Amino acid sequence: MQQYPIGAYFDDKQDLLVEAVSRLVRIESTLGQPQPGKPFGEGPAAAVDEFLSIAGELGLAGENLEGYVGVVDLNQEETALHILGHLDVVEAGDGWSVTEPFIPKVLDGMIYGRGTDDDKGPMIAALLAMKAVKDLQVPLTKNVRLIAGTDEESGFRDIRWYYERHPFAPYTFSPDGDFPIVNIEKGHYQPTFRASWPQQTALPRVCSFTGGPRLNMVPPKASALVAGLTMEAIQAEIDTLPWQGITFTLTRKDNRVSILCTGLGAHASTPEEGRNAQTALLSLLARLPLADGSSTRAIRTLASWFPHGDFIGRAFGIAQEDALSGPLTLSFTRLNLDDTGMEGRFDCRTPLCGTEESVRLFTEEAMVQAGFSIQGELDPPHHVPADSPFLRVLAKCYEQYSGRKSQCLAIGGGTYVHGIPGGVAFGATMPGFVSNLHGPDERASIRDLLTAAKIFTQVIIDLCS
Structure with a gap:
């Protein structure tokens, strides 16, 4: 298979990533009162609109599906891969010290703010991976669809709505957990x-x-x-x-x-x-x-x-x-x-x-x-066998760009792939990093988000080209 200069491509993408994540973090996308075209309130709807605006500025085609999810596609071929994440966040809570919850701040190689880790930062990493595949002119034979949800924190009603109207993809991962691979989610x-x-x-x-x-x-x-x-x-x-x-x-x-x-x-x-x-x-x-x-x-x-x-x-x-x-x-x-x-x-x-x-x-x-x-x-719990071909591809890509050994993990948290056939959580938090998920001073490592973007780029190439 042809090799592409993925590492070099992302050498100058840090500012682009930080600015895109910051634009999303500034939106207080907590659950609100439903309105026409905004089933989960003003905040999540504004986050989807901004995400699709960013996608458009990056040269990617996106669509708002009745306010439930936003989708971004790379081409019009049959879809082989769903990348499934969310733009809604939990409430700010108390105890923030580095910055205000919805005022992003970069400090010591990290970006702080509600949603930087869960899940706005990883979603931008996935979006940049799609841009990389396009910019590197990789000839895809299958489509990858990035699905940006709006109700992950409050019941998954968005994703239920989506999959009642659209088929599952052969492969699905959600960048809403930890690296390497989460193949077991508790019931x-x-x-x-x-x-x-x-x-x-x-x-x-x-x-x-x-x-x-x-x-x-x-x-x-x-x-x-x-x-x-x-x-x-x-x-x-x-x-x-x-x-x-x-x-x-x-x-x-x-x-x-x-x-x-x-x-x-x-x-x-x-x-x-x-x-x-x-x-x-x-x-x-x-x-x-x-x-x-x-x-x-x-x-x-x-x-x-x-x-x-x-x-x-x-x-x-x-x-x-x-x-x-x-x-x-x-x-x-x-x-x-x-x-x-x-x-x-x-x-x-x-x-x-x-x-x-x-x-x-x-x-x-x-x-x-x-x-x-x-x-x-x-x-019931969600379990994908560790030796499946899909997970072997994810493991290879993770090891190639992280320099770490891959393994499968079990978590108590539930991600979007819970119940989706063959779906796993895949990143974007690296082992050992403390993101303060759902707590004060939530943060993401900028370097790790860029590494995740490289990994996701290779996954798209391996599964869709």
């Missing part, structure tokens, strides 16, 4: 459970509880309002807690005590990297001398099921693991409670050995016995 179990009760009036009691804002994020903050106890009594219980990285702030509010718990956010698939403010506050409340009642019993039950620091479902009884995909993880991420009821959700990532019986049915039985109603299905 997802994210049920909603509820309980209701008569108006609670007994004292002392928890009048309200507000937990995390997102299902797939370890809650960095949680708050509760307690009646019938003094600040001194609550503080005395706080002083006995052994946890690191958790703070409590007490304030008097209308003869009640407001408790704000602050921890550290993280992606729900890696709960050990965060400090779950919701479980910490729940555990504190369960220790307080509250009056017996439905809300108190619910709080103490939940605290026993989801104790602070338990990331693997041991206390709940669903801990399990296997050699290929690792342990089950469990993040209790949503809880809202008041004097008449509660609603909660947790984010569980299940290994290949996780089954309907050992996860979903076990959970439902425990919840119902404790007086909760529960709804939610188990989305």
